Amino acid sequence: MTQTVPQTTAGANEIRDAVERILAAASLPPIVQAGHPALRQRAAEFDGQLSAEQLHRLIGIMRQVMHEAPGVGLAAPQLGIPLQLAVLEDQFNVEPEAATLRNRSPLEFLAILNPRYTPLGPELASFYEGCLSLNGLQAVVARPESVLLEYLTPDGEAERRRFAGWQARIVQHETDHLHGILYLDRAQLRSLSSNAEYAAHWAEAGIGKAREGLGFDAGPAGISVD
Incomplete structure (x- = not known):
């Protein structure tokens, strides 16, 4: 199935105004939730x-929001800003078994x-x-194990960088956000779990137990988003 993702209609002034409201606020902005139009454009x-x-101040605020959530990435649309900007950082301590498997x-x-x-690669x-x-x-x-990321730095430099493993997953997840794609668009929906049920039943390094217990395969969901 192919889905058409609409392009944001926000112009430079609207984007700038949204950023200025965040920069002028006395507290950190909330993370918008599924259903907000910025997440689907x-x-x-x-x-x-x-x-x-x-730009520098916005990046600083996004990093703060990411840390407080806490998370390993945050895209500008998650703050309601329809701009192709994301921050990434993963410094969490993970059990060695899980770190190795993932x-x-x-x-x-x-x-x-x-x-x-x-x-x-495939x-x-x-x-x-x-x-x-x-x-x-x-x-x-299911995501590609390794990817080549092409992007601009905040200083305007064009970069090409390879990522593998969990880093590649973070890169793909955040880049998808900037193109109106949520991870559920690519997910095996039979695996969908609340955090509480995941912790109670499926919290292990791999997905074998969940695949058997919930009845899904480990391949891509078969959706293409243009």
């Missing part, structure tokens, strides 16, 4: 809508603009995945 590419100072290693802080990823990895904009839920998503 292709965000505007960054092309100078914000000054260097505004190929999970620390990811230093990274801010990316206008990202695109390309799978590197290998897929299937694990439970959650989202700060879908509070309380997790589902199994």
Whole structure:
């Protein structure tokens, strides 16, 4: 099934106004939840809508929101800003068994603009995945094990970087956000679990027990989002 993701209609002034409201607020902004239009639209590419100072301050706030959530990534649309900007960082302590199985290693802080990823090879990895904009839920998503990410740095430099394992999953998840895609669009929906039920029944490093108990396969969900 192919879905058409609408392009945001927000112009530079609207984006700038939204950012200024966040920068002027006395508290951190909330993370918007599924159903908010910014999460279901292709965000505007960054092309100078914000000054260097505004962009730097926004990145700082996004990093704070990500840490407080807590999470390993946050995209600007999750704050209601339809702009192709995301921050990523994974410094969580993970049990060695889970880290090895998931190929999970620390990811230093990274801010990316206008990202695109390309799978590197046919290998897929299937694990439970959650989202700060879908509070309380997790589902199994099959994603490419390694990807090439092309993006702009906040300084305007074009970068190409390879990511593998859990880092590749974070990169794909956040880049998807900027194109109006939520992880549920790619998930095995029979695996969908509340956090409480996941903790009670399926919280192990792999997905074998959940696959058998809930009756889903470990492959891609078969959806293509253009």
